[in-house]
Amino acid sequence: MPTTSACQPPRDELRHAAQRFYLRHQGEHLSPDRKRLIGRCVQHLSEAFGVSQRAAEDAALLAFAEHEARDLAAYIDLDRSTSYAVIVADPARGKRLVLTARDLLELARQRGTAAVAAHASG
Numbered sequence: 001m002p003t004t005s006a007c008q009p010p011r012d013e014l015r016h017a018a019q020r021f022y023l024r025h026q027g028e029h030l031s032p033d034r035k036r037l038i039g040r041c042v043q044h045l046s047e048a049f050g051v052s053q054r055a056a057e058d059a060a061l062l063a064f065a066e067h068e069a070r071d072l073a074a075y076i077d078l079d080r081s082t083s084y085a086v087i088v089a090d091p092a093r094g095k096r097l098v099l100t101a102r103d104l105l106e107l108a109r110q111r112g113t114a115a116v117a118a119h120a121s122g
Contacts, residue, residue, distance in 0.1 A: 009049050018063030038064055
C-alpha cells in the first residue's frame with residue numbers, strides 16, 4: 001500500500017485538484033497552447049499544496065490526459081501494453097493501435113508537446 005508523508009497530499013488529491021483546475025480554466029487557452037495551461041496547473045499545484053515540481057507535473061499531466069479523453073470511447077489497454085508499446089483500443093471502430101516508445105516520442109516532437117514533460121524523467 002503506498003504511503004504518503006505528512007507533508008505530501010495523496011496522489012489522487014493532487015490529480016483531482018488538477019482536474020478541477022482544468023475545468024475552471026480550460027476556456028482560457030486554445031488547444032495549441034496546452035503547454036501553457038499545463039504549466040499554470042503545475043504552478044498552481046506546487047503553490048497550493050507545497051509539493052515538488054515533479055509531483056505537481058505528474059498530477060497535472062495525468063489529469064490533463066483524463067480531461068482530454070473524457071469524451072472518447074478509445075482507451076489505453078493497460079493489460080496488453082508494456083513499457084515499450086502502448087496498445088490503444090478503439091471500440092467504436094473495432095480496432096487496436098500499437099504505438100512504440102519511438103512512435104510516441106516522434107508524435108510528441110511533431111506536435112511540439114515534448115517540452116510539456118521536459119522536467120519529468122525516468
